[in-house]
Amino acid sequence: xxxxxxxxxxxxxxxxxILARGEETGxxxxxVVLDIIAAVRAQGDVALLDYTRRFDRLExxxxxxxxxxxxxxxEAFARVEEADMAALKLAVERVARFHEKQKQETWxxxxxxxILLGQMVTPLERVGIYVxxxxxxxxxxxxMNAVPAKVAGVGEVIMVAPTPGGEINPxxxxxxxxxxxDRVFRLGGAQAVAALAYGTATVPRVDKVTGPGNIYVAxxxxxxxxxxxxxxxxxxxxxxxxxxxxxxxxxxxxxxxSQAEHDELASSILITTDRDFGERVAAEVERxxxxxxxxxIARKSWxxxxxxxVAGTLDEAIVFSNRIAPEHLELAVADPFAILPKIRNAGAxxxxxxxxxxxxxxxxxxxxxxPTGGTARFFSPLSVDDFVKKSSIVYFSQxxxxxxxxxxxxxxxxxxxxxxxxxxxxxLW
Amino acid sequence: xxxxxxxxxxxxxxxxxILARGEETGxxxxxVVLDIIAAVRAQGDVALLDYTRRFDRLExxxxxxxxxxxxxxxEAFARVEEADMAALKLAVERVARFHEKQKQETWxxxxxxxILLGQMVTPLERVGIYVxxxxxxxxxxxxMNAVPAKVAGVGEVIMVAPTPGGEINPxxxxxxxxxxxDRVFRLGGAQAVAALAYGTATVPRVDKVTGPGNIYVAxxxxxxxxxxxxxxxxxxxxxxxxxxxxxxxxxxxxxxxSQAEHDELASSILITTDRDFGERVAAEVERxxxxxxxxxIARKSWxxxxxxxVAGTLDEAIVFSNRIAPEHLELAVADPFAILPKIRNAGAxxxxxxxxxxxxxxxxxxxxxxPTGGTARFFSPLSVDDFVKKSSIVYFSQxxxxxxxxxxxxxxxxxxxxxxxxxxxxxLW
Numbered sequence: 001x002x003x004x005x006x007x008x009x010x011x012x013x014x015x016x017x018i019l020a021r022g023e024e025t026g027x028x029x030x031x032v033v034l035d036i037i038a039a040v041r042a043q044g045d046v047a048l049l050d051y052t053r054r055f056d057r058l059e060x061x062x063x064x065x066x067x068x069x070x071x072x073x074x075e076a077f078a079r080v081e082e083a084d085m086a087a088l089k090l091a092v093e094r095v096a097r098f099h100e101k102q103k104q105e106t107w108x109x110x111x112x113x114x115i116l117l118g119q120m121v122t123p124l125e126r127v128g129i130y131v132x133x134x135x136x137x138x139x140x141x142x143x144m145n146a147v148p149a150k151v152a153g154v155g156e157v158i159m160v161a162p163t164p165g166g167e168i169n170p171x172x173x174x175x176x177x178x179x180x181x182d183r184v185f186r187l188g189g190a191q192a193v194a195a196l197a198y199g200t201a202t203v204p205r206v207d208k209v210t211g212p213g214n215i216y217v218a219x220x221x222x223x224x225x226x227x228x229x230x231x232x233x234x235x236x237x238x239x240x241x242x243x244x245x246x247x248x249x250x251x252x253x254x255x256x257x258s259q260a261e262h263d264e265l266a267s268s269i270l271i272t273t274d275r276d277f278g279e280r281v282a283a284e285v286e287r288x289x290x291x292x293x294x295x296x297i298a299r300k301s302w303x304x305x306x307x308x309x310v311a312g313t314l315d316e317a318i319v320f321s322n323r324i325a326p327e328h329l330e331l332a333v334a335d336p337f338a339i340l341p342k343i344r345n346a347g348a349x350x351x352x353x354x355x356x357x358x359x360x361x362x363x364x365x366x367x368x369x370x371p372t373g374g375t376a377r378f379f380s381p382l383s384v385d386d387f388v389k390k391s392s393i394v395y396f397s398q399x400x401x402x403x404x405x406x407x408x409x410x411x412x413x414x415x416x417x418x419x420x421x422x423x424x425x426x427x428l429w
Numbered sequence: 430x431x432x433x434x435x436x437x438x439x440x441x442x443x444x445x446x447i448l449a450r451g452e453e454t455g456x457x458x459x460x461v462v463l464d465i466i467a468a469v470r471a472q473g474d475v476a477l478l479d480y481t482r483r484f485d486r487l488e489x490x491x492x493x494x495x496x497x498x499x500x501x502x503x504e505a506f507a508r509v510e511e512a513d514m515a516a517l518k519l520a521v522e523r524v525a526r527f528h529e530k531q532k533q534e535t536w537x538x539x540x541x542x543x544i545l546l547g548q549m550v551t552p553l554e555r556v557g558i559y560v561x562x563x564x565x566x567x568x569x570x571x572x573m574n575a576v577p578a579k580v581a582g583v584g585e586v587i588m589v590a591p592t593p594g595g596e597i598n599p600x601x602x603x604x605x606x607x608x609x610x611d612r613v614f615r616l617g618g619a620q621a622v623a624a625l626a627y628g629t630a631t632v633p634r635v636d637k638v639t640g641p642g643n644i645y646v647a648x649x650x651x652x653x654x655x656x657x658x659x660x661x662x663x664x665x666x667x668x669x670x671x672x673x674x675x676x677x678x679x680x681x682x683x684x685x686x687s688q689a690e691h692d693e694l695a696s697s698i699l700i701t702t703d704r705d706f707g708e709r710v711a712a713e714v715e716r717x718x719x720x721x722x723x724x725x726i727a728r729k730s731w732x733x734x735x736x737x738x739v740a741g742t743l744d745e746a747i748v749f750s751n752r753i754a755p756e757h758l759e760l761a762v763a764d765p766f767a768i769l770p771k772i773r774n775a776g777a778x779x780x781x782x783x784x785x786x787x788x789x790x791x792x793x794x795x796x797x798x799x800p801t802g803g804t805a806r807f808f809s810p811l812s813v814d815d816f817v818k819k820s821s822i823v824y825f826s827q828x829x830x831x832x833x834x835x836x837x838x839x840x841x842x843x844x845x846x847x848x849x850x851x852x853x854x855x856x857l858w
Contacts, residue, residue, distance in 0.1 A: 117793060117795060120778070414600050423686070
């Protein structure tokens with residue numbers, strides 16, 4: 001962990017090491033993934049079965065046999081405890097309610113009497129959701145991807161998840177069913193992304209692939225971008241807490257650790273105007289670390305990419321925050337709404353002393369799929385917008401074309417596109 | 430040109446050749462572009478000057494000297510004819526008015542008394558617009574990229590355009606100034622994209638790069654995606670006209686040719702329920718082709734990628750259209766609004782017999798930057814949405830956290846993320 005003052009001469013250099021933690025994809029990974037995509041395009045199901053056997057140690061006679069059956073869903077529902085079921089249902093319900101508010105309507109403007117202009121919003125027909133398997137299994141990830149798709153009106157949601165040895169987590173299956181996922185295949189890795197992007201005899205081609213995954217999955221998504229839509233490219237997770245000396249150090253320490261436990265590459269940063277508060281948070285982190293089941297991951301993250309930064313003023317802290325554009329931003333200050341309008345770049349903003357980031361991770365309502373690594377400068381949280389597309393609507397009456405025709409022809413001609421102009425003039429003159 | 434019936438046994442195979450016209454980026458182009466990006470990152474302005482000398486035959490002592498000056502803007506304004514100036518002003522005004530309607534507001538939900546949830550919309554701080562130079566010079570392209578950015582509230586719009594020999598088109602400069610572009614650099618190619626994405630001593634780093642370009646520019650945009658945002662990846666342009674036998678064959682022929690004149694890879698397709706109408710359109714295309722200044726380009730496009738397709742019913746034509754997801758779709762039918770709701774995938778939809786696509790290209794109001802090559806399945810027209818990003822807002826009162834805390838902890842635990850749970854429980858219990 002670095003303890004820095006924002007006015008330190010070497011502050012920028014010290015901090016650069018934290019910012020630079022994201023790995024760039026090597027060309028070797030890219031070549032492996034290109035080969036996998038080519039094989040899936042050429043051989044379809046045969047390639048899928050082959051890769052699934054090799055990478056997931058899962059033998060199947062057909063890709064159809066890798067689809068989760070109704071019986072397996074029923075079994076999963078039977079295995080999940082009542083209180084967990086209630087929590088998952090609450091999450092689905094709250095996430096759906098929030099995302100409902102993001103829906104946009106088709107509109108048509110009647111500002112002019114001779115021309116109608118508008119924008120039509122239609123849902124994607126079919127999307128694919130990638131859910132990581134193996135060690136960590138996250139039903140919340142299923143909910144955060146599937147619910148916005150369903151709220152958007154997507155016709156069919158296909159989920160893929162690698163299942164080493166065939167095992168699939170019952171909470172993940174329950175979350176899938178509660179969220180409205182239509183079909184689930186035991187497929188993972190770059191091959192699953194390729195199957196969704198291009199389709200095989202068994203796996204239908206989708207219009208967009210979303211969801212987190214390892215470097216092979218992320219690379220595959222980047223490489224199929226254009227053939228299908230993808231959500232943002234996610235890097236390691238991060239939190240920035242802005243503090244003014246108010247609040248409880250142990251609470252902030254817990255929030256920093258909730259980020260640090262994700263991943264050794266995660267980054268947890270406190271920027272405070274109160275050096276003493278910062279020191280107490282640092283001490284609390286040390287104390288709480290020892291109590292964590294995921295201590296070694298959290299400790300490594302905190303040691304390598306954790307920081308406590310002292311700022312001269314709250315405005316300095318805000319300028320810093322806008323510069324790094326954090327994925328998660330806590331405004332752990334006495335009057336968080338007073339500084340909200342100064343925040344320009346952040347994935348999600350958690351206001352006040354009773355809004356730990358973890359609330360947003362599961363069931364506050366907003367999406368937990370957020371832009372990382374400074375990309376909140378231009379990316380948005382996953383939303384209903386990701387599962388619809390728009391079409392412009394243009395209607396000219398003869399009078400409307402007559403009114404604007406000469407100007408259209410004028411621009412066509414100065415661009416040297418004569419046939420463009422003729423398509424207008426032939427209707428009028 | 431192919432004259433096909435949608436029920437032909439070999440229809441899908443015949444049509445596949447038209448769909449497959451988009452070029453995939455070769456690995457060689459990618460390697461060239463990777464090298465250019467690396468050089469610009471490492472050497473900044475020096476690399477820019479070197480590439481500009483080599484690729485644009487333009488010698489300059491500094492990158493600052495490549496920036497268009499106020500005097501040059503004034504000179505451009507003096508050179509543009511009055512009627513052209515009026516047409517460009519009308520285009521800017523109409524495009525701005527349409528895009529104003531796309532603006533989304535920040536919202537905050539007060540559905541619950543103890544929790545506030547919302548979504549904050551903020552403009553990108555700085556964007557870069559690529560404008561192709563050389564042979565074809567398109568002021569409309571400047572307008573269609575810069576106006577939505579300015580309507581969105583982007584702080585600074587930086588335009589780059591290659592200027593072989595230093596020449597810059599006065600209509601392009603006038604369009605830039607009228608659209609609110611802040612700075613213009615005589616830079617092009619992959620090096621200009623790299624400079625915008627990473628910044629150099631002279632060219633400021635932007636948050637997003639939009640605009641069309643050749644294969645090097647498109648590849649550079651794809652490779653810097655993630656470092657900055659980009660708009661969609663554009664392929665060759667296309668039009669599909671749906672017709673029911675109503676209207677005038679010469680008009681439809683003119684529309685097909687307005688697309689064909691763009692580019693030898695452009696594709697113009699008519700699908701009609703009336704074989705006789707289709708034959709008359711084909712004959713008209715032949716007749717009009719001979720009158721075009723860009724005859725050779727248009728003829729090549731029409732011969733290779735043009736088609737007249739006879740459909741059994743209008744519904745069959747619509748199903749076909751939805752399958753290919755055309756960039757431009759004309760509903761040249763007697764009652765276009767009756768079929769509008771059946772259109773699922775299209776970039777822009779032009780309704781009725783007096784709405785040639787060219788109207789939308791310049792000044793109807795909607796954007797002319799549209800998803801090509803079937804990507805209207807998941808991409809939308811360029812819009813104000815491309816120049817803003819969103820941040821989720823989450824505020825829990827102590828009562829709100831108390832109400833939902835147990836369920837948050839429950840999900841954290843079933844995901845094995847203990848510290849997540851602790852960040853909630855430490856505040857409550």
